[in-house]
Amino acid sequence: MTGFPSISWNLLLPQIVLLSTALFLLLLAVIYRGGGRSRGATVAGAVFSLLGLGVAAFMALAQYDTVADTFGAMLRLDPFSTFFTLLIIGGAALCVLLSVREAGGLKAMAGEYYALLIFSVLGMVVMVTAADLLVIFIGLETMSLAVYILVGIGGERENGAEGSLKYFLIGAFASAFLIYGIALLLGTTGTTRLDGIASGLNLAEGGSLQLVAVALVLIGFLFKIAAVPFHMWAPDAYEGAPTPITAFMAVAVKASAFAVLLRVLNVSLLPLADYWLPVMWTLAVLTMTVGNLAAIFQGNIKRMLAYSSIAHAGYLLVALASIDPAAAGVGNDPAMASVLFYLTVYTLMNVGAFGVLIYLGGGGRQMETLEQIKGTGFRYPLLGVAMTVFMFSLAGIPPTGGFLGKFYVFSAAVNRGLISLAIIGVLNSAASAYYYIRVTVQMYMRQSDEQLPGLPFSLPLAAAVLLALYGVFQLGIAPSDLLTAADRAVLFLR
Amino acid sequence: MAEQIFFYFFAALSIVSAFLAVTRKNPVVSVVWLISCMFSLAVIYVILSAFFLAAVQVIVYAGAILMLFVFVIMMLNLKTGMVGQLRNLGLKFVGLIAALLILRQFYSAIKGAGAMTGLPPRAAAGFGEAAAVGKLLYSQYIYPLELMAVLLLVAIVGALVLAGKEQS
Numbered sequence: 072m073t074g075f076p077s078i079s080w081n082l083l084l085p086q087i088v089l090l091s092t093a094l095f096l097l098l099l100a101v102i103y104r105g106g107g108r109s110r111g112a113t114v115a116g117a118v119f120s121l122l123g124l125g126v127a128a129f130m131a132l133a134q135y136d137t138v139a140d141t142f143g144a145m146l147r148l149d150p151f152s153t154f155f156t157l158l159i160i161g162g163a164a165l166c167v168l169l170s171v172r173e174a175g176g177l178k179a180m181a182g183e184y185y186a187l188l189i190f191s192v193l194g195m196v197v198m199v200t201a202a203d204l205l206v207i208f209i210g211l212e213t214m215s216l217a218v219y220i221l222v223g224i225g226g227e228r229e230n231g232a233e234g235s236l237k238y239f240l241i242g243a244f245a246s247a248f249l250i251y252g253i254a255l256l257l258g259t260t261g262t263t264r265l266d267g268i269a270s271g272l273n274l275a276e277g278g279s280l281q282l283v284a285v286a287l288v289l290i291g292f293l294f295k296i297a298a299v300p301f302h303m304w305a306p307d308a309y310e311g312a313p314t315p316i317t318a319f320m321a322v323a324v325k326a327s328a329f330a331v332l333l334r335v336l337n338v339s340l341l342p343l344a345d346y347w348l349p350v351m352w353t354l355a356v357l358t359m360t361v362g363n364l365a366a367i368f369q370g371n372i373k374r375m376l377a378y379s380s381i382a383h384a385g386y387l388l389v390a391l392a393s394i395d396p397a398a399a400g401v402g403n404d405p406a407m408a409s410v411l412f413y414l415t416v417y418t419l420m421n422v423g424a425f426g427v428l429i430y431l432g433g434g435g436r437q438m439e440t441l442e443q444i445k446g447t448g449f450r451y452p453l454l455g456v457a458m459t460v461f462m463f464s465l466a467g468i469p470p471t472g473g474f475l476g477k478f479y480v481f482s483a484a485v486n487r488g489l490i491s492l493a494i495i496g497v498l499n500s501a502a503s504a505y506y507y508i509r510v511t512v513q514m515y516m517r518q519s520d521e522q523l524p525g526l527p528f529s530l531p532l533a534a535a536v537l538l539a540l541y542g543v544f545q546l547g548i549a550p551s552d553l554l555t556a557a558d559r560a561v562l563f564l565r
Numbered sequence: 566m567a568e569q570i571f572f573y574f575f576a577a578l579s580i581v582s583a584f585l586a587v588t589r590k591n592p593v594v595s596v597v598w599l600i601s602c603m604f605s606l607a608v609i610y611v612i613l614s615a616f617f618l619a620a621v622q623v624i625v626y627a628g629a630i631l632m633l634f635v636f637v638i639m640m641l642n643l644k645t646g647m648v649g650q651l652r653n654l655g656l657k658f659v660g661l662i663a664a665l666l667i668l669r670q671f672y673s674a675i676k677g678a679g680a681m682t683g684l685p686p687r688a689a690a691g692f693g694e695a696a697a698v699g700k701l702l703y704s705q706y707i708y709p710l711e712l713m714a715v716l717l718l719v720a721i722v723g724a725l726v727l728a729g730k731e732q733s
Contacts, residue, residue: 075704090715097722142708183726190719197712209712213719220723280674283667 076143083146084130085156086196092123093189100182113174116185117531120167123189127196128160138563140202144264147202149563154556155199155330158415162322163192165422168535169315169429180224187224188319191217195327199334204253204263204288207331211249211295214327215242218320222312234311241304242294249291255284268339285340289347292335295328296384299358306365309377314432317373318425321380322418329387329414333407336391337564344396351392352492359385359499367506370440372428375506376421379465382503383417386480389496393484403558405486409479411557416464416472416546423539424461427454430532434524441509446519448511451526457536459511464543466507467500472546479554572612579605592638596631603627615693 080087096116103115131153138149167188174181194213201207219242223235257263259281260271272281290301297305309317340347362382369375390413393406431438431447431454438444448455464473477500484493546553579602586598603626610619702710 076707143705145706145708180726180729183722187719187722187726190715190722193715194719203709205706205709206712209709209716213712213716216716216719216723220719220726223727279670283670283674 076145077141079139079141082134082137082139082141082148084134085127085160086193086200088123088127088130089189089193089196092119092127093186093193095119095123096182096186096189100186103182113171113181116174116182117167117171120185120189121164124160124164124167124192128157128164131156131160145203145206146200148200149560150556151334151560151563152200152330154411154560155326156196158326158411158418159192159195159199159323162326162418162422163188163319165418165426165535165538166315166319166323168531169318169422169426170313171531172433172529173313173315173429184221184224187217187221191221191319192323195323198327199330201331202265204256204265204268204335207335208246208250208253211291211328211331212246214324215246215295218316218324221316221319222308224316225311225313231311231313234308238304238308245291245294245301248287248294252284252287252289252291255280256288259284265335265338269342272340272342274343282343282346285343285347288335289332289350292328292332293354296325296332296387297381298354298384298388299361299381302358302361302381305381306374306377309380310371310374314373314425314429317376318422321376321421321425325380325384326414326418329410332391333410333561334564336394337407341396344394348392348394348396351388352489355385355388355392355492356495357385358382358388359496363499363503363506366503369506370442372441372444372510373439375510376424379503379507380421382499383413383465385499386477386496387413389484389489389492390480392492393480393487393489395487403562405479406483407561407564408554408557409476409483411560412479412546412550412553413476415553415557416476416543419539419542419546420461420464420471420473423457423536423543424465426532426536426539427458427461430454430526430529430536433529433532434526436524441513444510444513445517446514447523448514450519450523454526454536455514457540458514460540460543462507462510464547466504468504470544470547472543472550475547475550568612572609575605575608575612578602579609593635596634596638599634600627600631603631613693617693617695617698620695 096119099115099119134148135150135153137153140147167185170184170188174184191214194210194215194217197210198207198214201210219235219239222238223231225231253263256268260268262268262271274281294301309320312320336344336347359382362378362380362385366375366378366382369378387410390406390410395404395406398404428438431444431451436443438447448459460471464471467473467477469475477496481493481496484490484496582598582602582605586595586602589595589598603622607619607622607627610616610622
């Protein structure tokens, strides 16, 4: 029997701050419930969420170079986990900025809205800092439960409940796969620790069961990143959710799932690389192609962005298929670093695109379909320019960050000799330009059928869009700082 | 010997009831078979000297969760045959292939593990009792345990939010 594990509380500070923030927000929701002051609740909730996220980010930043285990090696802090902690917190903070107006419409539920958002961020941070499959699972469930609720929270949307229920049912199913896989791994390798699994894997002896276990675990994660064929839930959930939550799902949920996938593949499953590399190859091709083809036929922009996010998961899987198992412990692997870079750019351009969409909807007129945004480019010039930049970045056109992200991913594939995969990726990227640029065409080249109303100014929304705009250009023109950080972070993945 | 008979009887019972739970058309009958499956699993846990786990299995699964199932089914007033059938032939086909693949993989796994002779080795004294499980939970697994508390809190808040939405 092992004794009580030694605990370094300071390593846990970001999680503690996030938990306290979420609990405080719950209390705040109760306080504001009485007077019906929903506007106050919204603003206070947003302010305290941002404050909590800021303090947590500060705590994480202060320990950026720390490499340490605690809680009997259930939690691991290294530049890789801290990189993702910061990325998730940053993405969540932008989503809070996007939420201020939308959450106001939820009236009674505004307080709980922010609390659930922070709870889900806590689950993600737990996931990316975990060094044990058990902890990863609990973090994943905390994140998912909070997001299921947030998808269904949008009061008057009739398809919110449908999207939420679909997401929940299929998500619960995927969780069952994941926990079954973890149980089989525990049974065949004797541990749930990520590094212990690597040494416990032995294909010669009972390996067949281990392959089943690995497949089940990977299915659980692939569901969260909405890789084809586990993507069926994504369009409905994205469309039904309140738009800020759609952005949150597209960026933060995806980033944390990819972080865990990277860590599990590299720390635990490296001995099985010959098995999962071809799987990633196939899934990358499927995910890119299905996502892009389906996106072309969407009239609803949120739905289109949902399929586009599936396609982007496909580009990221290209990077996973290009991981070099021989580079383990020798030097950095450009394929893995490109995932970190891509996810950062992806977070910024997606938040930006959704931000513009929310801003456009502020005039009391719904702005969700290609029909509805006709002619908005000249009516709201700044928003038109911003949307154009985000669409160009998503399509991968220089000098935006989206171009460099794709460039690094595809060049990593070419480096590993996966020329055909890179070609399929570039072709997909070219096809995707069609539906991204169609948004710009609708905004500028078509006339609106009716008089477009003026839009009320919203400081938080404008701030989020401007920050995203700045980031997309910054990463497109001077990417070296982030690249260095990403290169350094993946060194600790072994 | 008696243990072996017990094991084979309840192992067979759990498989048969699981099969029946999936194939029955009437949801209430399905749930009853599921309860039988959970009980047989609990007996197998006892044979493996995991007494605490067996008790939890009965209380949580056979007791609480399946009670919930029955409640929901009765409240929805599902009639026989109302559980949706897979009409899509393509889906059926894919499902069949996936099931066969998994069966094949499990078969080779069991074959690869070699022949089992008799029962698994006896666990040490005190293994699987509430005290031992508790000590482990509150020492080595304290971090996941505390996280579970957060997870349950999120679930409660979520249920209240979704239920409260209807009223306001």
